[in-house]
Amino acid sequence: MLAMDYRGPKRVRVTQKPMPEIKHPEDAIVRVTRSCICGSDLHLYNGNVPDTRVGTTFGHEFVGVVEEVGSEVTKLKVGDHVLVPFNIACGRCHFCKQGLFGNCHESNPMATAVGGIFGYSHTAGGFHGGQAEYVRVPYANVSPTVIPEGMDIEDAVMLTDVVPTGYQAAEMAGIQPGDTVVVFGAGPVGIMAAKCAWLFGAGRVISIDHVEYRLEFVRNYAQCEAYNFRDMEDPVVFIKKTTDWMGADVVIDAVGAEAAGNTMQTITGRKTLLQAGSATALHWAINSVKKGGIVSIVGVYGPTDNLVPIGNVLNKGLTIRANQASVKRLLPRLIEHVQNGIINPKALITHRIPLEEVADGYRLFSAKLDNCIKPVLIPPSARM
Amino acid sequence: MENLRKDFSHIKGWGIDADPQNDPTYPMKPHRTDAEQSGYSWERPTLQPVDVEILHSIERPNISAVFGTASPPSGLSGMIRRFAFRYSENSYLHWLPLILADRVNVVEGVIDDFKNGHVPNIFAEKGYKAEWKHDKIGLITKFAVAAAVVAGVVILLSNKDEDDDDYDQLNAYDDLDRYDAYDS
Numbered sequence: 001m002l003a004m005d006y007r008g009p010k011r012v013r014v015t016q017k018p019m020p021e022i023k024h025p026e027d028a029i030v031r032v033t034r035s036c037i038c039g040s041d042l043h044l045y046n047g048n049v050p051d052t053r054v055g056t057t058f059g060h061e062f063v064g065v066v067e068e069v070g071s072e073v074t075k076l077k078v079g080d081h082v083l084v085p086f087n088i089a090c091g092r093c094h095f096c097k098q099g100l101f102g103n104c105h106e107s108n109p110m111a112t113a114v115g116g117i118f119g120y121s122h123t124a125g126g127f128h129g130g131q132a133e134y135v136r137v138p139y140a141n142v143s144p145t146v147i148p149e150g151m152d153i154e155d156a157v158m159l160t161d162v163v164p165t166g167y168q169a170a171e172m173a174g175i176q177p178g179d180t181v182v183v184f185g186a187g188p189v190g191i192m193a194a195k196c197a198w199l200f201g202a203g204r205v206i207s208i209d210h211v212e213y214r215l216e217f218v219r220n221y222a223q224c225e226a227y228n229f230r231d232m233e234d235p236v237v238f239i240k241k242t243t244d245w246m247g248a249d250v251v252i253d254a255v256g257a258e259a260a261g262n263t264m265q266t267i268t269g270r271k272t273l274l275q276a277g278s279a280t281a282l283h284w285a286i287n288s289v290k291k292g293g294i295v296s297i298v299g300v301y302g303p304t305d306n307l308v309p310i311g312n313v314l315n316k317g318l319t320i321r322a323n324q325a326s327v328k329r330l331l332p333r334l335i336e337h338v339q340n341g342i343i344n345p346k347a348l349i350t351h352r353i354p355l356e357e358v359a360d361g362y363r364l365f366s367a368k369l370d371n372c373i374k375p376v377l378i379p380p381s382a383r384m
Numbered sequence: 385m386e387n388l389r390k391d392f393s394h395i396k397g398w399g400i401d402a403d404p405q406n407d408p409t410y411p412m413k414p415h416r417t418d419a420e421q422s423g424y425s426w427e428r429p430t431l432q433p434v435d436v437e438i439l440h441s442i443e444r445p446n447i448s449a450v451f452g453t454a455s456p457p458s459g460l461s462g463m464i465r466r467f468a469f470r471y472s473e474n475s476y477l478h479w480l481p482l483i484l485a486d487r488v489n490v491v492e493g494v495i496d497d498f499k500n501g502h503v504p505n506i507f508a509e510k511g512y513k514a515e516w517k518h519d520k521i522g523l524i525t526k527f528a529v530a531a532a533v534v535a536g537v538v539i540l541l542s543n544k545d546e547d548d549d550d551y552d553q554l555n556a557y558d559d560l561d562r563y564d565a566y567d568s
Contacts, residue, residue, distance in 0.1 A: 007490070007494075007504065007509055008490030008493060008494075009490070010510055010511075011490075011506065011509040012509060012511075013504075013505075013508065013509045023432055023433070023435075023450075024430065024449075024450050025430050026429065026430070026450075027450075047486065047487075050479050050482035050483050050486065051468075051485070051486065052486055053454065053455035053457075053461075053489055054455065054489045054490060054492065054493035055454070055455045055493070056454040057454070088450070090450070092426055092428075093426050094426060097426075105444075105448065106428065106429055106448045106449040106450065107449075107450055107451070108448055108451070109438055109439075109440035109441065109444070109446075109447040109448045110438075110439060110440060110451075111441050112441050112443040112444050112473060113473060116451070116452070122439075122452070125448075125451055125452045126438075126451060126452030126453065127451075127452030127454060128452065138432075138450040139429070139450065171401070175402070176404060177399060177402055177404075196401075198392065198398050198399075199398070199399070200401050200402050200403070201398065201399040201401075201402035203391075203392075223394070223395055273483060333401070337397065341396065342396055342400065359508055359509050359510065359511040359514075360511045361511070362511050363510065363511025363512065363513075363515050364511070364518070367522075369514060369515065369518035369519055370514075370518045
């Protein structure tokens with residue numbers, strides 16, 4: 001089968017790889033019909049996530065058709081078209097029982113801070129991802145969900161990560177009716193966080209980024225204010241001024257480790273990896289929220305050196321209110337929102353790229369070329 | 385909230401998920417269960433057979449019930465990774481060797497390609513076709529800068545060689561002086 005193949009920082013290709021096999025009685029094999037390149041894949045692509053081994057396949061956002069099931073799979077059958085949340089969750093450890101499916105303790109032997117994630121380095125369990133024609137899906141009884149009849153598979157693929165992560169960013173922020181919400185980052189997750197802030201009753205939503213076409217997109221999609229921090233002397237002072245010198249009630253960090261905007265952070269965090277990525281957005285979030293305010297983090301930070309292990313704060317879901325989205329918990333509500341037309345996820349998709357051109361897709365997305373917001377990969381077997 | 389709803393009537397779904405009880409400025413942890421107090425004791429899922437080498441964090445007593453088998457450790461990078469997994473996730477000695485191993489692994493990948501008779505197409509793997517299509521000037525600038533840096537390094541090194549020649553020459557004069565001294 002064809003699959004994306006990581007060869008080193010900023011180098012990927014498509015190669016022939018062996019078909020995935022059932023390795024556990026609760027496994028399923030899924031034939032991928034759509035997969036995405038996620039903003040957090042770019043951390044892997046740029047070589048910023050430790051234990052990203054050559055030869056692995058990325059991709060934690062995918063939908064597909066069940067081709068084979070293990071002997072203990074009861075909730076899926078061959079032929080089901082499923083959306084597969086990016087978290088691999090057993091459903092029975094202490095953390096899964098609390099709804100913390102992003103923190104499962106039975107899906108990743110390599111690290112305890114983060115649960116298993118498809119195609120997200122060996123630090124997240126060493127699983128091959130969905131940027132391929134076929135993928136092994138463990139714990140098939142737990143998270144994979146049959147796509148509801150009538151739902152577009154391109155809406156469904158966005159429900160595997162982008163939409164739940166943006167939604168959970170707003171949910172974790174505890175937005176109270178009328179609150180001013182600032183979202184750093186107008187990538188797909190930031191756009192969705194801005195959109196969902198309204199669903200929790202925000203009174204004002206402000207998006208901050210430095211790429212004009214993304215600002216234009218979020219302005220239209222999320223009906224919010226959008227500003228370019230390159231035009232500001234200091235984004236923190238800008239937010240203080242625009243909130244009558246109080247600061248925002250809520251600030252969402254939807255950027256993570258590859259933030260632009262601060263030279264020292266860029267050198268120490270992104271280029272030399274001396275800390276867990278550039279923490280520029282996090283600094284701005286903490287400094288621009290009002291006293292007693294809430295900072296919600298969904299931006300991904302690496303696990304290496306930093307003043308605080310902020311990546312682990314995110315991955316462990318500590319009470320700063322940061323976490324990987326627990327997709328399974330949120331899916332019923334989000335499916336309802338999509339079906340009722342409250343959220344239109346596939347509108348974020350700007351590029352549909354054949355899987356064979358995955359290297360160009362990564363370059364397009366990472367270099368922000370051709371007004372790219374969200375690229376979707378289509379395997380040859382899904383084009384027939 | 386009712387007044388606010390009127391102000392935002394143009395936003396479909398405004399306030400639909402508002403929950404005044406969700407105020408995380410107070411400690412909260414829903415679904416806390418007694419089971420949580422009993423430690424690492426849940427009924428574990430069936431264990432996946434271990435048929436490749438799996439390195440596991442020393443912050444847990446075992447391997448998780450399922451795991452990926454994408455790229456088992458091998459070669460020099462594998463040796464470095466095994467070293468890294470002797471230390472906890474709390475240690476620099478865990479993460480920094482893993483980053484080093486990743487870089488070594490890239491070189492191993494290129495060697496493997498050649499061993500298998502495959503010459504990696506770096507231009508294609510880096511997706512430069514897309515950059516050429518959408519940002520020709522940027523790509524040309526990038527290559528021009530890279531070429532200038534390489535040229536600069538080459539000139540610097542060749543100057544260094546000339547300096548060495550000068551130094552050799554000086555030594556020769558020095559020897560001559562010494563010779564003269566002996567002569568006198």
